[in-house]
Amino acid sequence: MKVWASPPAPHIGYIYLAASALLLAVGAHTILLGALFPGxxxxxxxxxxxxxxxxxxxxxxxxxxxxxxxxxxxxVGWQFFRNS
Known part of the structure; x- marks a missing residue:
C-alpha cells in the first residue's frame, strides 16, 4: 500500500516567490542598470x-x-497543423 506525501506547506511557495523576486531584482539591476550606471x-x-x-x-x-x-x-505552425 502506497503512502502519499502531503503537499508542501504554503510558506514554501512564499519562499520560492520571494527568492524569485529577489533574483529578478538583482539580475535586472546588474544587467540593465549596472551597464547604464557603472560604479x-x-x-x-x-x-x-x-x-x-x-x-x-x-x-x-x-x-x-x-x-x-x-x-x-x-x-502559424499550430494553424498549419490544425488546418492540414
Whole structure:
C-alpha cells in the first residue's frame, strides 16, 4: 500500500516567490542598470563582471522581438497543423 506525501506547506511557495523576486531584482539591476550606471555598490565579483560588460544590456532589449517571433512562429505552425 502506497503512502502519499502531503503537499508542501504554503510558506514554501512564499519562499520560492520571494527568492524569485529577489533574483529578478538583482539580475535586472546588474544587467540593465549596472551597464547604464557603472560604479554601483555591488560587492559580488561575478556581478561586477556583468556590470563591466556592456553587452548584457542588449539581452533584455533583443529578447522582446525574439519572443514575439517565437510566439508568431508557433501560432502559424499550430494553424498549419490544425488546418492540414
Amino acid at each position: 554601483g555598490p555591488t560587492s559580488i565579483m561575478a556581478l561586477n563582471a556583468l556590470e563591466r560588460d556592456g553587452h548584457y544590456k542588449y539581452l533584455a532589449l533583443f529578447s522582446v522581438p525574439v519572443c514575439a517571433y517565437f510566439v508568431i512562429a508557433n501560432w
